[in-house]
Amino acid sequence: MGLLDRYYAVIDTLPDHMFLFSESGRYLDVYGGDENKTGFDCKPFIGKYLHDVMPHHLADDFLSLIRTAIHLQETQIIKYKFDEDEMIELPNHVMVPKEIWFEGTIKHLPIIEQGERVALWIAKNITRQHYLELELKTLSEIDELTGILNRRSFSSILKTHVQDYQHGAKPFSLILYDIDLFKRVNDTLGHATGDEVIQHVVDVFRSELDPEVSFGRIGGEEFAILLPEKDIHDAHELAEKLRQRLEKSPCETEFYEIEITVSMGVTQVNKDDQDTLALISRADKAMYQAKKEGRNRTCKYSNSSEREYTQFNQCNWFKKK
Ligand SMILES: Nc1nc2c(ncn2[C@@H]2O[C@H](COP(=O)(O)OP(=O)(O)OP(=O)(O)O)[C@@H](O)[C@H]2O)c(=O)[nH]1
Structure with missing residues (x-):
């Protein structure tokens, strides 16, 4: 196996989803995500835009974070959720979860693709942690x-x-x-x-x-x-x-x-x-x-x-x- 294939295999088995976005919000590539348990690897999003796959106001927020990360060259961190009402476009066979929480880390990448600057978005499923935090908050109050x-x-x-x-x-x-x-x-x-x-x-x-x-x-x-x-x-x-x-x-x-x-x-x-x-x-x-x-x-x-x-x-x- 060549070095490049090996890198590719490693990156694709990482537990969190990794998305490469252009600064206009296009999915350039998608890797990993085994542990996110969405039942969906998101690779079909490649080539689409954020506004094609999720409610527009979410896509606006995501795009603004991507642009901020790129323009300021500063890592952005955000906690967000998809739920029954506000979900990314899923194929028919995937059951829509009631609520799924993520922590997104968005970093500028020193790459130009088709004339556009690029950001890496790492999405970690934190649903369990979110509910634990809620439980602890309730217990403390x-x-x-x-x-x-x-x-x-x-x-x-x-x-x-x-x-x-x-x-x-x-x-x-x-x-x-x-x-x-x-x-x-x-x-x-x-x-x-x-x-x-x-x-x-x-x-x-x-x-x-x-x-x-x-x-x-x-x-x-x-x-x-x-x-x-x-x-x-x-x-x-x-x-x-x-x-x-x-x-x-x-x-x-x-x-x-x-x-x-x-x-x-x-x-x-x-x-x-x-x-x-x-x-x-x-x-x-x-x-x-x-x-x-x-x-x-x-x-x-x-x-x-x-x-x-x-x-x-x-x-x-x-x-x-
Ligand atoms: N069962 C129970 N008793 C408690 C709890 N917290 C405090 N107490 C009791 O509440 C009682 C308060 O009594 P006191 O402050 O003397 O007042 P009181 O008998 O209500 O009399 P007054 O306030 O003057 O009308 C004490 O016996 C405490 O042990 C609790 O969580 N459970």
């Missing part, structure tokens, strides 16, 4: 027990809302709530039943909340709801609706029917909120006031929330330094 946002992702969304508000977005409100006397559920009926109660409270609230509302578990039995474009009065009204709904919906476990209530604190973002701390602290103080006033109620943050909290801080087992 979602609370395992309840399926709502965890503390970290809720805090990050809240922070973004505060920043947007400081840059002119509409005000929003925050509800914090805590399950009343929850310790006794755990202590009397066991931790597993406690977990069921937490799930029940979340389910009842979730069924009442719009899907675009951010809802997070920010502590063991403490939750937060961010209400975009709602003032403190709207937020109080909604919180009361949720509280009353829960009051009328006992948690049914296999062995028990458990009456559950929550105490809720409500506040609204204001111009002094440079970060989330003061905002959360106000909602927390209002929630504390609701606990102090007898639980199973909703309090709006006010001067009296501040007073209650200050009195709490004046107890004798710790002092502010």
Whole structure:
């Protein structure tokens, strides 16, 4: 076997697809691609143009990357997908995959073919990696027990809302709530039943909340709801609706029917909120006031929330330094 044939055989068994494109978007050559599992070697594309084999807006994007790689002589990297709606032209015998993700690396090649400059496009199938990344993202953002946002992702969304508000977005409100006397559920009926109660409270609230509302578990039995474009009065009204709904919906476990209530604190973002701390602290103080006033109620943050909290801080087992 001559050296050229050997090179050709090697390049054609490479796991990723390698396309040679002219700067007008013509497929000059196609190699490899065994591992891309498209069931199609793409060689029939040779001689065709990008616009002949894929939806035009995708072809426009691809062509612009090819031209950028050639003009700047800088490698371009892109993540892209083909799916049932947007697919390259496949022969009839090839089953159209639901979704297939690629990483494309586009490099300028020092070759002129038929008067045109040339780029090499290496396409690696990253579908598995893409789904793993999605799974990891979900795991890092979602609370395992309840399926709502965890503390970290809720805090990050809240922070973004505060920043947007400081840059002119509409005000929003925050509800914090805590399950009343929850310790006794755990202590009397066991931790597993406690977990069921937490799930029940979340389910009842979730069924009442719009899907675009951010809802997070920010502590063991403490939750937060961010209400975009709602003032403190709207937020109080909604919180009361949720509280009353829960009051009328006992948690049914296999062995028990458990009456559950929550105490809720409500506040609204204001111009002094440079970060989330003061905002959360106000909602927390209002929630504390609701606990102090007898639980199973909703309090709006006010001067009296501040007073209650200050009195709490004046107890004798710790002092502010
Ligand atoms: N089952 C279960 N319990 C939890 C979880 N996280 C925190 N807890 C429990 O939640 C309880 C919180 O109790 P406390 O903070 O004393 O408050 P409380 O009994 O709810 O009383 P008030 O808040 O004053 O109405 C503690 O017993 C924690 O162990 C969890 O994920 N599962």
